[in-house]
Amino acid sequence: MRYIPSSPAEQAALLREVGVASVDDLFATVPREVFRKDPPPLAPPMSEIELRRELGAMAAKNAAATCFASFLGAGLYAHHSPAFVSQLLLRGEFLTSYTPYQPEVSQGTLTAIWEFQSHVALLTGMDVANASVYEGASALVEAVLMAERLTKKRTRIVVSKTIHPEYLTTLRTYLANLGLEIVEVPAGEDGVTNPAALAAAVDDETIAVAVQSPNVFGLVEDWSVAAEAAHAKGALAIGVVNEMFSLALLKPPGAAGIDIACGEAASFGLPASFGGPLVGFLACRDGFKRQIPGRLAGRLETPEGPVFALTLSTREQHIRREKATSNICTNQGLFALAATMTLTALGKHGLRETALLCLSKSEYLKAGIGKLGNGKFAVAFPGATFNEFALRCGPPVDEVLSALEKAQILGGVPFARLAPGSGEHEDLLLVATTERIRREDLDRFLDVLKGF
Amino acid sequence: MSDHGNLTNPAPDAARLDRRRGASSIFDASRPGRRGVLLPPLDVPGADPEALFGALHRTEVEGEVEASEVDAVRHFTRLSQKNLSIDANLYPLGSCTMKHNPRINEEIARLAGFADVHPYTPGHLSQGALELMARLEAALIALTGFARVTLQPSAGANGELAGCLMIRAAHVKAGAPRKYVLVPDSAHGTNPASAHFAGYQVKELASTPRGTLDPAELEKMMTDEVAAVMITVPNTLGVFEENILEVTRIVHAKGGYVYLDGANFNAFVGKIRPADMGVDVMHMNLHKTFSTPHGGGGPGAGPVGVGAALVPFLPVPTIEPEGTGFRLDFDRPDSIGRMRTFYGNFGVLVRALTYILSYGQEIGEVAENAVLNANYLRKKLAPFYHLKYDAPSYHEVVFDDTLQAAKGVHNIDVAKRLMDYGFHPPTMSFPLIVHGALMIEPTESEPIEELDAFADAMIAIAREAEESPELVTSAPHVTPVGRVDEALLAREASKPGNFAPVLRAPVRRS
Numbered sequence: 001m002r003y004i005p006s007s008p009a010e011q012a013a014l015l016r017e018v019g020v021a022s023v024d025d026l027f028a029t030v031p032r033e034v035f036r037k038d039p040p041p042l043a044p045p046m047s048e049i050e051l052r053r054e055l056g057a058m059a060a061k062n063a064a065a066t067c068f069a070s071f072l073g074a075g076l077y078a079h080h081s082p083a084f085v086s087q088l089l090l091r092g093e094f095l096t097s098y099t100p101y102q103p104e105v106s107q108g109t110l111t112a113i114w115e116f117q118s119h120v121a122l123l124t125g126m127d128v129a130n131a132s133v134y135e136g137a138s139a140l141v142e143a144v145l146m147a148e149r150l151t152k153k154r155t156r157i158v159v160s161k162t163i164h165p166e167y168l169t170t171l172r173t174y175l176a177n178l179g180l181e182i183v184e185v186p187a188g189e190d191g192v193t194n195p196a197a198l199a200a201a202v203d204d205e206t207i208a209v210a211v212q213s214p215n216v217f218g219l220v221e222d223w224s225v226a227a228e229a230a231h232a233k234g235a236l237a238i239g240v241v242n243e244m245f246s247l248a249l250l251k252p253p254g255a256a257g258i259d260i261a262c263g264e265a266a267s268f269g270l271p272a273s274f275g276g277p278l279v280g281f282l283a284c285r286d287g288f289k290r291q292i293p294g295r296l297a298g299r300l301e302t303p304e305g306p307v308f309a310l311t312l313s314t315r316e317q318h319i320r321r322e323k324a325t326s327n328i329c330t331n332q333g334l335f336a337l338a339a340t341m342t343l344t345a346l347g348k349h350g351l352r353e354t355a356l357l358c359l360s361k362s363e364y365l366k367a368g369i370g371k372l373g374n375g376k377f378a379v380a381f382p383g384a385t386f387n388e389f390a391l392r393c394g395p396p397v398d399e400v401l402s403a404l405e406k407a408q409i410l411g412g413v414p415f416a417r418l419a420p421g422s423g424e425h426e427d428l429l430l431v432a433t434t435e436r437i438r439r440e441d442l443d444r445f446l447d448v449l450k451g452f
Numbered sequence: 453m454s455d456h457g458n459l460t461n462p463a464p465d466a467a468r469l470d471r472r473r474g475a476s477s478i479f480d481a482s483r484p485g486r487r488g489v490l491l492p493p494l495d496v497p498g499a500d501p502e503a504l505f506g507a508l509h510r511t512e513v514e515g516e517v518e519a520s521e522v523d524a525v526r527h528f529t530r531l532s533q534k535n536l537s538i539d540a541n542l543y544p545l546g547s548c549t550m551k552h553n554p555r556i557n558e559e560i561a562r563l564a565g566f567a568d569v570h571p572y573t574p575g576h577l578s579q580g581a582l583e584l585m586a587r588l589e590a591a592l593i594a595l596t597g598f599a600r601v602t603l604q605p606s607a608g609a610n611g612e613l614a615g616c617l618m619i620r621a622a623h624v625k626a627g628a629p630r631k632y633v634l635v636p637d638s639a640h641g642t643n644p645a646s647a648h649f650a651g652y653q654v655k656e657l658a659s660t661p662r663g664t665l666d667p668a669e670l671e672k673m674m675t676d677e678v679a680a681v682m683i684t685v686p687n688t689l690g691v692f693e694e695n696i697l698e699v700t701r702i703v704h705a706k707g708g709y710v711y712l713d714g715a716n717f718n719a720f721v722g723k724i725r726p727a728d729m730g731v732d733v734m735h736m737n738l739h740k741t742f743s744t745p746h747g748g749g750g751p752g753a754g755p756v757g758v759g760a761a762l763v764p765f766l767p768v769p770t771i772e773p774e775g776t777g778f779r780l781d782f783d784r785p786d787s788i789g790r791m792r793t794f795y796g797n798f799g800v801l802v803r804a805l806t807y808i809l810s811y812g813q814e815i816g817e818v819a820e821n822a823v824l825n826a827n828y829l830r831k832k833l834a835p836f837y838h839l840k841y842d843a844p845s846y847h848e849v850v851f852d853d854t855l856q857a858a859k860g861v862h863n864i865d866v867a868k869r870l871m872d873y874g875f876h877p878p879t880m881s882f883p884l885i886v887h888g889a890l891m892i893e894p895t896e897s898e899p900i901e902e903l904d905a906f907a908d909a910m911i912a913i914a915r916e917a918e919e920s921p922e923l924v925t926s927a928p929h930v931t932p933v934g935r936v937d938e939a940l941l942a943r944e945a946s947k948p949g950n951f952a953p954v955l956r957a958p959v960r961r962s
Binding site: 028065072341435 | 473474476477478479482487488489491492494495496497498499501504505507508509510512513514515517518519521522523524525527528529530531532533535536537538539540543545548551552553554556558559561562563564565567568569570571572573574577578579580581582583584591594595606607608609610612613617621629630640641642644645646647648649650651654679691692694696697711716719720722723724725728729737739743745746748749750751752753768769782783788789790791792793794795796797798799800802805806808809810811812813814815816817818820821823824825827831843844846857867868871876878881896897898899900929931932933934935936937938940942943944945946948949
């Protein structure tokens with residue numbers, strides 16, 4: 001009854017109009033042996049009062065980042081979201097509309113998608129971006145599959161092991177049955193992809209070379225290393241970004257020869273929401289646009305002004321079925337809109353200022369760790385970082401985190417959590433800073449480390 | 453009826469211009485020096501990116517917007533006004549299940565204890581999140597009869613792929629992956645695409661004249677080279693597969709798995725447990741049956757239920773009880789791996805559980821009223837629109853434009869004209885076995901007067917198609933923009949350089 005508007009009398013009237021005696025008569029073609037007469041084994045319906053109590057109690061068992069100074073990142077960075085964003089997202093015209101297949105009654109959503117694509121293109125330095133994919137890891141998968149179609153008949157994917165381990169696990173899952181080999185190139189001692197090792201792994205069978213920057217240790221990678229290694233053998237270069245604010249201060253993949261950029265754009269104000277929904281992106285050079293998967297909004301100039309519509313849809317599953325560029329249908333529309341709203345408010349200046357705040361706080365923390373003097377902690381790698389770095393811990397990482405937690409700090413992500421069971425880098429803690437972190441949080445963090 | 457009006461005359465230009473007010477995109481409205489966010493002052497020494505990054509330093513994101521908060525709020529509010537939505541009107545998009553999105557779900561998902569929790573929060577500080585996922589899994593098991601449910605897939609199609617990958621892993625473990633997946637000709641486009649990306653060749657199953665699966669045909673095609681059959685119940689015609697028990701028996705007899713596309717679960721939730729019909733795997737679109745908002749294209753969530761035989765192959769991590777709480781389990785050697793980062797579209801899961809709890813054991817009323825409403829519309833519209841398959845309808849009914857085509861009016865014209873009456877069009881792109889399809893799904897959310905208003909609009913358009921077909925073929929007339937020349941856009945967009953750099957397709961209109 002809860003959300004069904006018809007009263008019992010109205011339902012009875014509808015049944016009479018339809019010409020059946022009872023609602024179960026409408027299910028007459030269901031085999032009787034599977035048709036249930038009893039209600040399902042669930043609790044009685046709950047009112048809003050009960051729902052607030054029941055689910056509020058569950059929410060209260062979680063540590064919201066608002067109650068802690070949070071240094072958690074490792075692929076998901078909870079930046080500030082302007083207050084108007086969550087409020088405008090609740091407008092029913094955005095929240096409760098469908099995919100804009102009918103442009104005449106969907107110009108709002110279509111314009112916003114086009115703006116999202118434009119922001120992604122500008123940030124990544126690419127020509128074309130799509131309307132979003134699920135999240136960063138599946139974005140990498142789509143980039144690789146797209147490269148496979150563009151290079152035809154090649155069979156190997158070369159990936160740097162400095163890509164987020166969950167991205168690589170996802171890639172292995174999707175590629176398991178497609179006859180493609182994944183070659184992982186380990187990081188050098190300095191935590192960065194080794195140019196010679198990467199180039200040596202690429203051959204004439206290579207479809208693409210994928211590198212992430214900043215990488216899983218927070219280190220800045222030079223995109224041109226991947227581009228040169230790939231292009232020397234006629235392969236494509238894929239650039240992965242999961243902290244989009246880095247692109248406010250770092251040369252974008254498109255300016256360094258990368259052919260397909262992909263990753264996660266949740267940094268633009270999406271709630272962490274225990275890891276989803278997020279918003280993956282995919283962008284490429286103009287020449288590759290017929291192979292980009294997912295929806296694309298285009299803009300048509302008319303005498304009455306610009307009009308927006310989904311376009312080049314012959315790439316998609318609802319037209320091409322098993323020959324489509326991807327099976328993706330539903331994407332992350334509302335959260336692409338959220339990112340677009342946040343980017344609009346931040347604008348050119350806010351983007352750079354936010355990025356500088358993140359960078360400066362991270363550098364302050366790194367410098368403080370260098371001066372601890374107790375010989376128990378060190379910044380693990382010497383290279384440049386943006387807003388995250390790997391902290392090498394003498395004491396067990398769990399003990400470090402517990403001590404920080406007592407000081408109301410979520411101190412970071414143990415590397416071991418990214419690749420459970422791998423036994424790699426068990427002494428590393430990934431520590432991320434955003435503009436939400438204050439100097440006093442940083443000083444408290446350092447004080448706790450000093451206490452070891 | 454007044455909301456939908458008598459719209460035989462196009463609105464004056466001024467009215468349309470007013471609805472178009474505001475800049476066409478925020479990039480067009482950008483003004484140098486404007487800003488929309490105030491950031492806290494830098495409270496640590498400022499880092500020098502030039503010194504840190506050298507040649508990799510970027511000084512500016514050229515072309516990015518400069519706008520105030522007022523500009524942003526007004527722009528996006530005006531954009532919203534150019535959309536149709538369920539909040540305002542019946543939205544009869546078949547197969548997409550555009551039902552009411554309760555706002556308590558939004559409120560709960562926005563609680564800081566759900567929204568502001570990082571996925572790598574230590575286990576002892578995220579027990580509530582794990583509990584929520586465990587309770588949703590339990591509720592979905594209660595409704596489906598499966599052994600386990602993974603909540604990880606990001607959307608329906610992602611769930612299909614996860615299901616196909618588990619089927620493949622199970623066959624591999626048993627000896628060989630097998631070669632084919634059978635998909636009916638009435639299936640959603642995602643089915644063959646998902647099977648393809650799991651490494652299978654797709655073979656099409658022809659429907660009977662009733663629009664249902666043909667057991668004899670299936671018996672012929674079902675060999676020990678077939679890994680699975682992907683079916684949809686009720687199928688995309690809104691027709692229940694009467695021979696479902698025979699179908700699952702045939703597939704199992706040859707060692708295959710039955711995959712059920714759960715896009716239409718809303719037609720039987722609480723009334724039938726799919727596992728009881730012999731289904732081995734099924735994804736559930738939480739944004740359809742369980743009312744999480746479509747959001748103009750997403751996000752969704754596509755949990756997948758599996759029978760006991762496929763449990764070892766579920767994606768990692770699963771959620772397991774531990775002591776009085778829960779933990780994530782990554783130690784599953786036969787797992788297919790991961791469909792994505794983290795654990796799924798958690799915010800969508802919160803909304804879905806809230807919805808399920810709000811109906812509880814009465815959730816079968818959702819299916820009953822969805823089916824009742826669709827049958828009511830069928831009854832009212834059948835005299836005016838052709839029905840190719842006249843088997844009993846469940847949650848949706850698929851008419852076509854045969855009667856109108858005689859006057860040169862096609863399904864797309866009916867669709868565009870409906871917009872003038874304030875309704876979103878029905879689905880037209882499938883099922884492929886109905887030419888000129890008009891797939892109508894009202895859902896349980898519609899009161900009788902809204903159903904009547906929609907039926908009246910459809911009937912009025914049928915009359916217009918007879919009497920003044922050009923009014924219909926030139927529609928829409930009062931939408932924010934007139935009929936968009938999508939073919940022209942596609943031609944222009946595919947030309948080299950025409951999307952760069954901010955995706956601007958060129959000036960011209962035929």
